[in-house]
Amino acid sequence: MTLDPLRIHAASWVVPVCGPIIADGGVAVSGGKIVAVDALSLLQQRYPLAEVITHPAAALTPALVNAHVHLELSHLAELAATPFLGSFTCWITQLLLLRDTLGADGDRAEQAALQVAEQLYASGVSVLADIGNTLIGRNLASSFAGILLPFTEYLGLAERTLARNFLRLQSEPDQALCSGHAPYSTHARLLQQLKARSASLGQLFPIHTAEPAAENEMIRHGRGELVEFVRARGFWDDSFEPLANKNGGSIHYLHRLGLLDARTLCIHAIHVAPEEIRILAGQGAKVCLCPGSNRFLGTGSAPVAQYLEHGILPALGTDSLASNPELSIWREMQLLATEHTEVDPALIFAMATRGGAEALGLGDRLGTLAPGKDADLLRVPVPVHKTTATQVYNHLATTGSALVPLRIRV
Ligand SMILES: [Zn+2]
Incomplete structure (x- = not known):
């Protein structure tokens, strides 16, 4: 030898x-x-x-880590090609319409996803945590030059969707990675099942958290823009249980459901109160910031300095071309540095490397x-x-x- x-x-x-x-x-x-x-x-x-x-x-x-992307939305790039001034649910509506028109998968979607994955790799990103509703991410994972973690996303807020989703989840092979979409779109019991499965398999559980401000209104009072959006689509059935604590928010909600631990990745995590940051830190939960997507959608800016003060080094994610005109972790760092001049650039670079690797459970191999x-x-x-x-x-x-x-x- x-x-x-x-x-x-x-x-x-x-x-x-x-x-x-x-x-x-x-x-x-x-x-x-x-x-x-x-x-x-x-x-x-x-x-x-x-x-x-x-x-x-x-x-x-x-090498860099992109802890949040939806490769399968790459062919919907026209959504983010021009500035957007509408509401969050207006953007979702546009996204769903365009996806219905162009198709969720097929050659165009696959080619666009492949191109984005290759561009990200060429820009120095070795790890992608991809979330999707099609097989595009899973199919790309084996040929990606770095590590591509393809999470299959579960959605369904109405109680009547639970049985079908539970059945689907049971049929997932053990190696399949699964995620819940968001508190506003996924039933609490489905989120708990998803987390229980991920925990039993030692897998990461990513979930969009506190992205639109309206999520807190829904969680506190069971009303607001998101509720009206879900109701209009026929999925609001009053089974959603708001928090008793009317000052609480998304993190309180996830904590109440028992979803927060070191293998939970809260994506976006913008509208998070100081008390909730303490909960995240106490549970060892991970955070992924997506400044480019947040800026495009006008959803706000995450409390970066407070995360760091509580010992949480966030990861960075680009999100998709449907809500971010350019997918580059270098640009995500630049936006963060511009918006948060109080944060040491050394820590911003650490987010793009060590933060991402640790958030995805790869800290023993990558990130430093x-x-x-x-x-x-x-x-x-x-x-x-x-x-x-x-x-x-x-x-x-x-x-x-x-x-x-x-x-x-x-
Ligand atoms: Zn996302």
Whole structure:
């Protein structure tokens, strides 16, 4: 058996994410794994025979994670091609209409989904958590160059839809990943069944949470824009049980249902009160922010600094081309940095890497540059006039999709 030779990738900057930036650093790799991360001079002392591959005017970073996308909606991109000023339910109505017109699957949808997955990979994203109602995500998963987690989404608020959904859920093979759409669209008992299944299989349970402000109105009082929307579609049957706590919100609701733990991913999580952030932190639940989609739909901006204060490092997600004109985790970082100047750019970059990997249960393999992790690195161009760690983090977090990294996978 021949051992894979040890190589050192050296760059002006190494950004481990789990520790300080290293100027003139190196990453020693062998057999597809990271062996050591340190100053280049120290690595060369330790491994004098190792080949050194230099990457001047660049930072070596972990690959990015997109913790929330709907690949199957990629062919509906015209929805987000022009600014949108309507209500949240107006957008859903438009989406459903266009999907009815163009079809939910078929060649056009599959080609668009494939193209988006490939573009995301080329931009440095190694992990996609995809949510869909068709087989598009599942079919793409085996050919995706990184890791594609294809979640099948369950919906149904009316009690009469429960039996059919329970039956469908029972017939899912164990390896299938399943998610609940949202508190406003999915019956509480179905959410509990979905979570129980995910928990018993050790799988992640993603759910859209506190995305439109109207979700809290529904949860507190059983009324409002979302209720009227569901009623108009014939799925409101008064089986929804509002919270007794009229100051509560989506997180209280999910907590009451017993859905929050370290393997629950709350997506968007915009309209979340301080007390609810404490609940999330106490349960160890994960959060995924989607600033680009939120901006397009005008749903608001999540309390990022408060999450960080409570020890929650959120993940980042692009959501779909139906609610975001550009799917790029670099752009999500840029938007977050623009909207939240109080947040350290180093933490924003950590969200796009470590936050995503940990949220998806892949923190032992990806998200940081550390010994034992996958050697899945990005070489990101950094102008030579960036001479401090602060400048490098600013560059990474605020440049946006103009940053085009090269991949180093060994
Ligand atoms: Zn979504």
